[in-house]
Amino acid sequence: MNRTRVFSAATMLALAATITSVPVAAHAADRSGGFRVVDGRLVDATGKDFVLRGVNHAHTWYTGRTDRSLADIKALGANSVRVVLSTGTRWTKNDTADVAKVVAQCKANRLVCVLEAHDTTGYGEQGDAASLSEAVDYWLEVAGALEGQEKYVIVNLGNEPHGNAGHTAWTQDTKDAIGRLRAAGFDHTLMADAPNWGQDWSGTMRENAPAVFASDPDRNTVFSIHMYGVYDTAAEVEDYLGSFVDRGLPIVVGEFGYDHSDGNPDEDAIMSTARSLDLGYMGWSWSGNGGGVEYLDLATGFDATRLTAWGERLFKGPDGIRETSHEAGVYRRGCSVAYRLDDWGTGFNADVTIRNTGAQPVKGWKLDFGLPGGRTVNSAWNAAVTQDGGQIRATSRSWTEDIPVGGAVSFGVNVTGAGAVPASFDLDGVSCAKS
Known part of the structure; x- marks a missing residue:
């Protein structure tokens, strides 16, 4: 397979390996009483395993749709939602008040909020993309909306923070971002997206995840792989996810679809492997896709009564959200x-x-x-x-x-x-x- 292509469903929406086998000790970051990583597993505030079963919602482009969308996503069985935010670098900034409103809406619907800074998408190849350092500036700016929300919010540092050019900078950039947030008092579980438009075809995140995890003084970072055309066989899906599980490293599938312009991902293998390994996944995306990837809408026109074939598959099919989702303990x-x-x-x-x-x-x-x-x-x-x-x-x-x-x-x-x-x-x- 040609591994030098540019991959990103998220970017199209907005704009039209060597395995290190060094064991990593995972320690609980319990200063906040919120989410934490224990022995390679994401654990909620009640001390129970939490497996993400959710979808992505493009809040920054559809702010008026979020309240209803989150209620519908919850009603279909999801336990979490990954919310697209903008730092203001590329799109209209979601300020502190707006972020606080999103968190409140997540809590009202008993959903775990994974908040992501989207402007970093394809940094190094997209000229107007924000760096991870600029994403950290944003998180510090909106910290007032996040303080005290560690039981309900996971902070996704930046979406697909490096394209294919310059992806080797991912390791140090991610370490630096984690270090700055911890120094500023962020006790949240942090989520780090892979480079190569999220798909890590180069193995950069796969190889360097142990060092990045160890750099976090709280040992409370989760890694996120986006699975599109690179992951078009069960063997590739199982190999990538299994490499993290075997090393005791926390991994989730932060985005995936059933089809894409770069190839046909094996969504059945993604969902069944996530279930067998007890790993989280979040489908892309609720509604409002454009730029040629409208087929990735889960609901037509933000209408929960008009699920697409992809929506029916993700929510109601084998290994799907309705069948495998469990609400976070903090909401029970x-x-x-x-x-x-x-x-x-x-x-x-x-x-x-x-x-x-x-x-x-x-x-x-x-x-x-x-x-x-x-x-x-x-x-x-x-x-x-x-x-x-x-x-x-x-x-x-x-x-x-x-x-x-x-x-x-x-x-x-x-x-x-x-x-x-x-x-x-x-x-x-x-x-x-x-x-």
């Missing part, structure tokens, strides 16, 4: 319910206490439980209660809707019939422990 709700009876034989009062044992505050809730036949709820306090046969649903009132982490709220019901204890309780679809 945990709960326990105490149920206490005051029973007089022909009726009873039940006092119900919900405790938030999860990692996030609860605002607004629905508690579902069942009672045996013959019991009728007459009234309730501190919750609105509806009954459908033996199924009961209690919904929060304005004064009981907030349950802080570790906190609790109580409500009560008056019921006709002999006293009964529900077999189970579900809070917003999450099974609660009984206490």
Whole structure:
């Protein structure tokens, strides 16, 4: 295969090997309590493995579409989204306020935000491309939107930061970028894209990843390969990803498609290999592609009800997002319910206490439980209660809707019939422990 071609779906959207076998010790960067790398694995703030299952969204060109797009991406099963931002070098800058809004939208939709500076695409070949150093300047400028968000945000240093010309500079440039961000107090997990328009046909990232990882004082850098025409066989996909796993280095597929102008990537192999190796992937891209790569849209016209064949494949096909995605632990709700009876034989009062044992505050809730036949709820306090046969649903009132982490709220019901204890309780679809 000709390995000297220029490859980048992202650039077309916007503008129209020797393996080092030195083992690398991976240490947890736990100063922030956010994402970190442990033994070559990405771990979330709850200490659990987190495998990215998401898509890319071109926010910087479609800022008005982001709110709805993130909600749709989440509804289709994704646990993360890679958001295109601009430093202002090539496109309109996404300033601190805008970045903060994006992070808030990710959190509202329970998505992990991978934020990437896109202006670095093809540096060395695209005359107006930003350097990684300029990308760091941008991250420092918008730091106010990122501080304290380490549980929810991964900082992708720069998209495809070197083309084919001058790609050997990738190693030192990436080390320098990591060092500057750490010196400035960034505790986030950092993501480093490969050179060669993201596809690393030269093996530069593959060979030098151990040294780059070791240069991070937090040992909290993840590597990202973009898979398009270079990866058109299962053997190539398995060989590249396996080389990182074998050395205990964290790797994700930050972009890939089902077709491309530089060749036909093997998307089935990319997805199945990522699943078998338990690695993350993020498909390119939600909607709005132009410059001849419109076929890479996952949704037609940003409409989630009009998924393309590529969208159907990525979200709903074998090894796809819906089948393999798990929400980040920081977003998962945990709960326990105490149920206490005051029973007089022909009726009873039940006092119900919900405790938030999860990692996030609860605002607004629905508690579902069942009672045996013959019991009728007459009234309730501190919750609105509806009954459908033996199924009961209690919904929060304005004064009981907030349950802080570790906190609790109580409500009560008056019921006709002999006293009964529900077999189970579900809070917003999450099974609660009984206490």
